Amino acid sequence: MRLFCNGRPVDVDVLAPALVNYGHFTSLQVRGGAVQGWALHVQRLRQGTRELFDADLDAASLQRWLKRALEACEVGDASVRITVFSRAFDFRQPQQAVPIDVLIGIGVPATMPVAGRAVLPVSYQRELAHVKHVGTFPLFHYRRQAMAAGYDDALFVDAAGCISEGSTWNVAFWDGGRVIWPQATALRGVSELLLMDGLAALGQGQVRREVHLPMLAG
DSSP: OOOEEEEEEOOOOHHHHTTOOOOOEEEEEEEEEEEEEHHHHHHHHHHHHHHSSOOOOOOOHHHHHHHHHHHHHHHSEEEEEEEOOTTOOOTTTSOOOOOOOOEEEEEEEOOOSOOOEEEEEEOOOOTTTSBBBBOHHHHHHHHHHHHOOOOOOOOEEEETSBEEEEESSSSEEEEESSSEEEEEEEOOOOHHHHHHHHHHHHHHHHOEOOBBBBGGGG
């Protein structure tokens, strides 16, 4: 994976402050130079930047930097991670106003698995769940534990027993007539929002409600 910050190749000096682990990101797929749901990714990044840094993220600069990174890698198809952080952030003075930086990682394109996935229910609730922040340690830890137990991934269940989301993905259920989206605190993904809009356009019934593990049999 090649890294770019503010539209330029990254050097070691840029990576060091990124290890403070304060920031947020979005992950996306590029196909033919286009991104599905780009406006939603930009909205997510701008909201996260306001919440974590009390700053605005310029959408035009973001798009320009992504285009520059793709051109530098000479690819039209790619997996991309865009991280917003600040090289000037000081955890000792977290309320201090700082300029923001944008780190763009370009990797090989990813494909969705075609086979069914077996998941292990795990009691866990993401911190600040509505922000796609860089605190991903628990997500990967529980996925690793699930795989060690013979499963493909982990499914999170909150303290009230409600299913919320997967480790890095959203989940929906089918009751024979409607799509059921779990009503629990979770990160609302771009793919989830696109699917909800698509289902509505097709006239497919869908509802958001609490889903508990014993309900899955139905």
